[in-house]
Amino acid sequence: MVALPSGLLGSLDPTSDRAVFRQIADHLREAIDKGRFAEGAKLPSESELVDHFGVSRMTVRNALSMLQSEGLVSSEHGKGVFVRPRPPVRRLASDRFARRHREQGKSAFTMEAEAAGSRPEVDNLEVKEERPSADVSARLGAPRRVLARRRRYLLDGRPVEFATSYLPLDLARDTPIAQPNPGPGGIYARLEELGHKLDHFEEEIRARMPSPQEIKTLRLASGVPVIHLVRTAYDTKGRAVEVCDTVMAADAYVLSYQLPAT
Amino acid sequence: MVALPSGLLGSLDPTSDRAVFRQIADHLREAIDKGRFAEGAKLPSESELVDHFGVSRMTVRNALSMLQSEGLVSSEHGKGVFVRPRPPVRRLASDRFARRHREQGKSAFTMEAEAAGSRPEVDNLEVKEERPSADVSARLGAPRRVLARRRRYLLDGRPVEFATSYLPLDLARDTPIAQPNPGPGGIYARLEELGHKLDHFEEEIRARMPSPQEIKTLRLASGVPVIHLVRTAYDTKGRAVEVCDTVMAADAYVLSYQLPAT
DNA sequence: CTTGCCCACTCGTCTATACGAGTATGCCTC
């Protein structure tokens, strides 16, 4: 075991009343912020840190778990602890539902991803009828049953979001919307063909920590929150024709909106 | 020490290959989800859990720290571990910058909070000139110096967001905008009086875990992400006249937007 | 040269123990 280069990490201040594991986390955090550990670089191993700071292993692990829950580092069993690389983000523009984007053969997600140089995938197709949850029911005007379309989106093999669209069953039954692949332009194009000309969308955004199920589905590293977006689509008659419930890996997205000043 | 009511929490499955602390976390999570512990209720103490599950204290603490980083519970030194109450959320409507909301004496934040029955406070006023960061500089068209207005917003004594507005100095110097209190309608009303009629705003939204500094300023419980919102205001000539950088406690906000379908 | 095994190193899990520090309660003193 070779000692760490001195100066790479500072040393503890025994007079400080800040807990030792917090001091260690501070030193590591500072070193990362200052670029002394690059993105993707391996931190000193736990036992190296034990030697360097002269503390027990649990104390080091405590410090590392702080950084992990901050989303700064992630550990890999058998390999080490690494500075978490910031993945490329997908920008959702405020005009992403403009009608002109629907006049293409491919889905908006696929088109946009390819334009950005990524390899898009859509999987986990599930289309079924079900009873709406209280929230969905309220948004859609209390239909007895809804069509639910679930899918998961991946970029370069990495899952970045999963979404469920809910449509009133009376509106979607026996239409291409109830097919696994609704065709070019997606369900919004089909809705308009069915006479539901779209007027506007409402989006509600929350951020929170993922549930264990969401961690699994999106393969989230610890310390990565999710963005929870619920979109309601209204037709020109003012009827809510679709609710789309989306959970996104927060480190993969920047949402962008335009607001009028009037 | 009285034993826990049986049935409140299950027991471990020794044949499972799921780690013990994960099983304990699962049991507690399930009990919380099912409402067996109400919001704000105290969980069994660490030593009660040690007795109940027959494991060491560190294992119990490990389980509890999982729940904490999920944002489900929060611990209070000397008191216990409690189910995190969901605080009332502040909804930001998509028309919140409509001109008609500016024609009042009070700030938008104050008005809206009082309407919702909360007690609003604004503090930490700091107004100073500084050199813009690279990001702010790019958004504002590379001004040499900017006016920065920092403030923190509280609801019922709880900090919920802090924000910094940046304005090109040539535009804001020696105007009411450079005063600690810019007057009724806020800086947007002043900008319009100065001939910068506002046209639209652009908002960029990210979610991430807070830095230690942000945890302190917003008094965040662990397991609460922040929403990072950067708004750029444009006048009718297409000039960016303000950048507002806002960090919000994610558990206190729902953002709401309208998108046109055209 | 290739294959396969072993070993060293990594993090993951768990135990047992100790002391410190914050909180609440009840009792005792004044």
Place this chain on the structure above:
DNA sequence: GAGGCATACTCGTATAGACGAGTGGGCAAG
């Protein structure tokens, strides 16, 4: 009754040790 103190509980911090499991490299056998 009011104030203060002792105490028993809470979680926070830290140590030392043990074993398990994933990873990768080097060495030995074929």
